[in-house]
Amino acid sequence: MQHPESLQYLGVRDDIAARIAGGEFKPGERLPSERQLQIGGGVARGTVREALFQLEAEGVIYRKDRSGWYVSPPPVVYDPTRWEGFMSYVEAQGRRPATETLSKTDIVCDGMLAEIFSRPIGSPMYWIRRRRSVDGRAVLFESIVVDASLAPGLIDHDLNGSLTSVLKSVYGIGVARNKVDMRPCALTGEEAEALRVKSGLPGLNLxxxxxxxxGRVVEFDREHWRHDSLKISVDIRVR
Amino acid sequence: MQHPESLQYLGVRDDIAARIAGGEFKPGERLPSERQLQIGGGVARGTVREALFQLEAEGVIYRKDRSGWYVSPPPVVYDPTRWEGFMSYVEAQGRRPATETLSKTDIVCDGMLAEIFSRPIGSPMYWIRRRRSVDGRAVLFESIVVDASLAPGLIDHDLNGSLTSVLKSVYGIGVARNKVDMRPCALTGEEAEALRVKSGLPGLNLxxxxxxxxGRVVEFDREHWRHDSLKISVDIRVR
DNA sequence: TCTTAGACTTGGTCTAGACCAGTGCGCTCC
DNA sequence: GGAGCGCACTGGTCTAGACCAAGTCTAAGA
Structure with missing residues (x-):
């Protein structure tokens, strides 16, 4: 930990990082295969992989399963206090957003949701699962619950755009307050599958x-972001 | 990625996770050694380590270099809009905070700082580096720059408590606005060393x-948190 | 009682293989 | 020109070792 200069994988890591910084590999491009990098550096494949994992943790590169390692594009900046919807937000940063609705179903309130929404257990709700992408890469998986009594028939609409604007324009519901919890996490299970990443990759849970x-709860949203795709920026007055 | 049930390391991971959830190992306690876990599961050490890395990414366990793997305590909750200082914040959650000042020096404004503080290049500044711990475990490394003209003699004070309260009580400076940027990162170099973690471990950069x-910039603070030690909670009115 | 030296344990790094499953490309066939 | 097939290539998983450096503990010594 104190002798980084003597560790092979750190050397390989810095080597690859330098080649990326030097412009040899550009954002979105594929790196040489692990076995090729191995020959270049004269080290075992495990050592090369350790170096790649480090660069992945730093957000410099990412992998497509069994396809290769790619140079990461810059992250999307997200200000939860200025939330205008994913689509317009990403577009404003000159990127190409996309949304896929993976499922939309009627459900009923369980105990946890009842508490969040302050509604009786068994109240009708809508449950929506979406995957959102930037420039063709899936960056976000979200699981949304909406109070069906406030927005009847919501799931019959096209939900591949901004949910906020549908709520506003169709139902006249505006969002006045936002409570946001964030924490680093590991992407596992359905999140990892939806984002097509290896289970255990670090992510951000929002x-x-x-x-x-x-003061009624309109929407309850659990988002899982790739760790390398998001930068959060908040500007607030201290209370 | 779609057949988790057939992967050995996921089995080992769930095994260990279940033993932790079942109370066999409690927060702060050490797990059996990798070689012992290996014998128990009949798998190679690399496979056991892969399982441990996953649990580490999930924040369930953490490691002390060459000492062992330990069960993680719960994270600290941090609301940037209600910031009252690390010490009181952590104490309010029933935990034991501590701060070490690693260095405090006079510096002069470089180009980047000049822009941030809206001060001429060469203006005097104070640069403070601190490590902060919860229950004896280092969770946060911060590098702070303060405008010396606003708080002359600041670094002669004891800075192991709340910097905010020193600024308030000694210099009459109150913080009215906070701009916070957050992004997942890898802990490397001096951050990794200060937090005594392996370079490349995921963290949160704040x-x-x-x-x-x-509207004057009083303090510019770069914090690096262990990824498993922080939960951010923001409650905001939408603008 | 406190310190110290050394043995032992632990995770950290590294090698050199093996096999598997999914990706992607090129070729063939229609 | 398009569709379908097959194969080479890629990362993903796993094994079975090796050696090292730092942490931990114990027993001897001051």
Whole structure:
């Protein structure tokens, strides 16, 4: 830990990082295969992989399963206090956003949701699962619950755009308050599968609770982001 | 990626996770050694390590270099909009905080700082590096720059407590606005060393810029957190 | 009682293989 | 020109070792 200069994988890591910084590999491009990098450096494949994992943790590169290692594009900047919807937000940064609705179903309130929404157990809710991409790469998986009594028929609409704007334009529901919880996590299970990443890759878990002007919970949203795709920027007055 | 049930390391991971959840190992306690876990599961040490890395990424366990793997205590909750200082914050959650000042020096504004502080290049500044711990475990490394003209003699004070309260009580400077940038990162170099973690471990990078009531930048703070030690909770009104 | 030296344990690094499953490309056939 | 097939290549998983450096503990010595 104190002798980085003597560790082979750190040498390989810095080597690859320098080649990326030097422009030999550009964002979105594929790196040489692990076995090729191995020959170049005269080290075992495990050592090369350790170096690649480090660069992945730093967000410099990412992998497509059994396809190769690629240079990461810059992350998307996200200000939870200025949330105008994913699509317009990403577009404003000159990137190409996309949304896929993976499922939309009727459910009923369980105990946890009942508490969040302050509604009785068994109340009708909508449950929506979406995957969102930037420039063709899946960066975000979200699982949304909406109070069906506030937005009846919501899931019959096209939900591949901004949910916020559908709530606003169709149902007249505006979001007045946002509660956001964030924590680093590992992407596992359905999140890892939806984002097509190896289970265990670090990510960011973001839980949003949206309230309308009357203080009712409109939307409860659990988001899982790739760790290398998001930069959060908050500007707030201290209370 | 779609057949988790057939992968050995996921089996080992779930095994260990279940033993932790079942109370066999409690927060702060050490797990059996990798070689012992290996015998128990009948797998190679590399496979056991892969399972441990996954649990580490999930924040379930952490490691002390060459000492062993330990069960993680719960994370600290941090609301950047209600910042009252690390010490009181952690104490309010029933934990034991500690701060070590690693260095405090006079510096002069370089180009980047000049822009942030809106001060001429060469202006005097103070540069403070601190390590902060919860229950004896280092969780946060921070590098702070303070405008020396606003708080002359600041570094002669004891800085192992709350910097905010020193600025307030000694210099009458209150923080009125906070700009916070957050992004997942890998802990490397001096951060990794200060937190005594392996270089490349995922972490959270938090950059705070504090403004006083006149809009002057008082403090510029770069924090690196262990990824498993922090949960961020923001409650905001949408603008 | 406190310190110290040394043995032992632990995780950290590294090698050199093996086999598997999914990707992607080129070739063939229609 | 398009569709389908097959194979080479890629990363993913796993084994079975080796050696090292730093942490930990114990027993001897001051």
């Amino acid at each position: 839980v949003r609770t949206c309230y309308d002007a009357q | 950059v705070r810029t504090c403004y006083d009531a006149q």
